[in-house]
Amino acid sequence: MKGHTAHAARLGLERGLREFRHTLLSADQTFNLFVMVAFVVVLVLQRDSTVEGTALSLAAVTMPSSLGMIVAFNGLVGPAGQLAVNREDGTLLRAKAVPGGVVGYLVGRITQVSLDALISATCVLVSGLIVVSGLLGGTNWPLLAAVFVAGLLATMPWGAVVGSLTRSPQGAMGLTMLPMMGLTAISGIFYPIYGMPQWVQGVAQVFPVYWVGLGTRSAMLPDEAAAAEIGGSWRHLETFGVLGVWALLGFLLAPTILRRMARRESGADMEQRRQAALQRGSV
Known part of the structure; x- marks a missing residue:
């Protein structure tokens, strides 16, 4: 049984890599190019403003914050959209019919989403280097990688839950x-969170977006930049604690919902969704 699952996971990994390579040549890269241009424009507009209490430009703070946003965005939106599309086009139904197919499907989705997030984050880094110089020199790369992984783990299962329910x-x-x-x-991505009302700051700290942004800032900005954060600290323990709770709850909930959704998948349901998609496309 373990060997069968490992084989399915290996096939899923290969599929995820293959689909990722396909996306590199698709229109999705046009979106990444648009993201790079948009970030350059935002950073140019912010580079002459400084963050209160520090000598850092607002652009220097926005760039790592945007990395956190990209990680959370890909982790949540990517699985939700892909799962919904694959239910509609029959991919998930075909995976269900093959022994270990659902395991392979999930490994493939995780692989593709993670690589998509890495490419998007690289685009943000490249665009940031155009405007903000010297930022990468002091980057704590192991910490940045840990925040990247924790952010994806905290958001991907919730994206899968949404994709299963819609x-x-x-x-x-x-x-x-x-x-x-x-x-x-409200999470301090494009503007320091201390400028928000206290209750808004409280709401933002419940969700992963704020903590992934804080984590990426802590990995890329100098220690004195923490003066502009809530509590005047990078709060590493709280960052990984909150992201860990979201990941734990997500991975406890998502498998149950995914199994239930997979059991209910049928050819009739897929055909009904396909017809509905055709009707939307003809409108």
Whole structure:
């Protein structure tokens, strides 16, 4: 049984790598190019402003914060959209019919989402280097990698839950994009969180977006920059604690919902969703 599962996981890894290579040549890279241009514009507008209590430019703080946002965005939106699409096009139903197919499918999705997040984060880094110089020299790379992994673990299972509960890719996008936009606005990504009302700061600290952003800032900014954070500290213990709780709850909940969703998948349901997609496309 263990050997069978390992074989399915290995096939899933190969599939995820293959699909990732395919996306590198797809229109998705146009979106990454747009993201790079957009970040350059934002950073240029911010580079002459400084963060209160520090000598750092606002652009220097926004760049690592944006890395955190990208990690959380890919971890939540990526699995939700892909799972919803794969339910609609029959990919998940075919995986269900093959021994170990669901395990392989999930490993493939995790692989692709993680690599997509890495590419998106690299785009942010490259765009940041155009405007903010000298930032990478003091980066704590092991800490940055740990925050990257913890952020994905804290968000990917919740993206899978949303993708399992929605009936269409549009529904999955609506239930992930809108909350992400709201959380980004209040989580100190583009503007220091100390400028927010106290109750807004409290709400932001419940969710992973703020903590991933804080973690990436702590890995890339000098220690004195912590003066602009809540409590005047990078709060590493709290960062990994909150992200760990979200990951633990997500991985406890997601498998049950995914198994239930997979059991209910049928050819009739897939055909119904396909017809609904065709009707949306003809409107």
